[in-house]
Amino acid sequence: MAKPQVINHDFSDGFDRDPERSSTLAAPYYFDPAVYEKEKETIFYRSWNFVCHVEQVRDIGGYATAMVADQNIFVIRGKDRVLRGFYNVCQHRAHELLKGSGKRKVIACPYHGWTYETDGRLKNARNSQDLPGFNPGEFGLKPVQVEEFSHFIFINLDPGAPSLNSQTGELQAEIRSYVPHLDKLIYALRLRYDIATNWKNAIDNFLECYHCRIAHPAFADLIDMPTYRSKTHGIYSSHTARSGPGDNKAYTFEKSDDDLDFGAWWLWPNVNFIVNPGESNVVVMHMMPSGPETTIEHLDFYFLTEKLDEQQRAVIEYFDKVLNPEDIGLVESVQRGLHSRGYHQSRYIVDRDRTELSEHAVHHFHSLVLDALKG
Numbered sequence: 219m220a221k222p223q224v225i226n227h228d229f230s231d232g233f234d235r236d237p238e239r240s241s242t243l244a245a246p247y248y249f250d251p252a253v254y255e256k257e258k259e260t261i262f263y264r265s266w267n268f269v270c271h272v273e274q275v276r277d278i279g280g281y282a283t284a285m286v287a288d289q290n291i292f293v294i295r296g297k298d299r300v301l302r303g304f305y306n307v308c309q310h311r312a313h314e315l316l317k318g319s320g321k322r323k324v325i326a327c328p329y330h331g332w333t334y335e336t337d338g339r340l341k342n343a344r345n346s347q348d349l350p351g352f353n354p355g356e357f358g359l360k361p362v363q364v365e366e367f368s369h370f371i372f373i374n375l376d377p378g379a380p381s382l383n384s385q386t387g388e389l390q391a392e393i394r395s396y397v398p399h400l401d402k403l404i405y406a407l408r409l410r411y412d413i414a415t416n417w418k419n420a421i422d423n424f425l426e427c428y429h430c431r432i433a434h435p436a437f438a439d440l441i442d443m444p445t446y447r448s449k450t451h452g453i454y455s456s457h458t459a460r461s462g463p464g465d466n467k468a469y470t471f472e473k474s475d476d477d478l479d480f481g482a483w484w485l486w487p488n489v490n491f492i493v494n495p496g497e498s499n500v501v502v503m504h505m506m507p508s509g510p511e512t513t514i515e516h517l518d519f520y521f522l523t524e525k526l527d528e529q530q531r532a533v534i535e536y537f538d539k540v541l542n543p544e545d546i547g548l549v550e551s552v553q554r555g556l557h558s559r560g561y562h563q564s565r566y567i568v569d570r571d572r573t574e575l576s577e578h579a580v581h582h583f584h585s586l587v588l589d590a591l592k593g
């Protein structure tokens with residue numbers, strides 16, 4: 219294991235606000251445990267983190283869990299229909315309360331059976347009636363912020379964080395212009411991948427298509443590559459292209475006026491909304507670090523119909539068997555390479571016209587990382 223270095227996050231290592239002049243993030247940013255600890259505090263515990271589509275917690279008692287780095291969180295719809303978020307930890311001796319997703323009338327701890335109302339109040343602590351000075355009001359669940367954005371649920375561990383909707387500009391309108399039926403989408407399934415890479419490598423890879431023709435021949439056929447463009451805005455970036463031929467190496471779809479073009483939007487710090495050519499669909503790609511050099515990726519698929527048709531199954535199959543394995547191979551190789559004594563950092567390949575070969579959106583992401591780390 220490489221020895222940790224002291225990094226000041228002060229742009230002194232060749233990083234420049236101008237992507238055409240800037241060096242990339244130096245290698246230790248991708249493996250130094252001290253950087254990761256700081257990222258947890260300054261990025262993950264302060265930013266809005268994706269949980270699920272609102273439809274998954276529509277009913278009273280409906281809940282979903284999510285990890286924010288090492289913090290276990292859940293959201294649950296109360297009897298008053300308000301959606302609330304809490305740390306997923308019992309206030310007795312800290313056992314986990316809920317797993318996965320589902321529905322609960324009360325939240326019962328599997329260890330000693332303390333129960334909580336869906337609004338977080340402690341309902342019953344067995345055998346506590348005669349305990350001197352025990353006030354159940356002091357042992358409610360610890361809340362986190364919850365917000366709905368574009369029909370998706372986000373949480374924020376920072377009670378003072380400004381609302382997500384106040385920071386996202388035109389993002390919602392952009393996504394909706396590609397998926398007018400966003401609110402009618404139905405959750406189909408989740409795929410999970412455990413990747414041996416730093417979370418930023420997974421995001422970097424998403425934010426440029428410089429590698430697409432080389433590493434993703436089928437994707438480069440699915441879309442019209444010369445029309446691929448990335449645009450950066452505030453805390454998100456847009457990546458769009460016209461769809462290619464319906465008969466392509468990725469999956470087949472019927473070309474019609476209703477066909478979606480390709481659109482993908484990255485939202486700080488780690489979630490991507492992807493719309494694929496073909497019928498109405500959204501794939502939410504979510505990269506959550508589980509350590510300095512490990513990332514859990516979730517792909518959540520949403521379609522307009524409950525029963526998957528052939529083309530929808532083909533989209534899932536393409537992501538699971540082709541596109542994602544291609545990307546995982548790339549980012550795991552990069553993670554190993556970053557430890558090489560023969561590498562420290564490089565330059566972003568950025569052109570004036572910000573074409574499909576330009577890496578300016580990676581530089582935009584790294585500016586936000588460095589700004590956060592500086593505090």
Ligand code: FES
Binds near residue numbers: 309312332
């Ligand atoms: S840890 Fe939950 S009831 Fe004891």
Ligand SMILES: [Fe+2]
Binds near residue numbers: 545
């Ligand atoms: Fe890729």
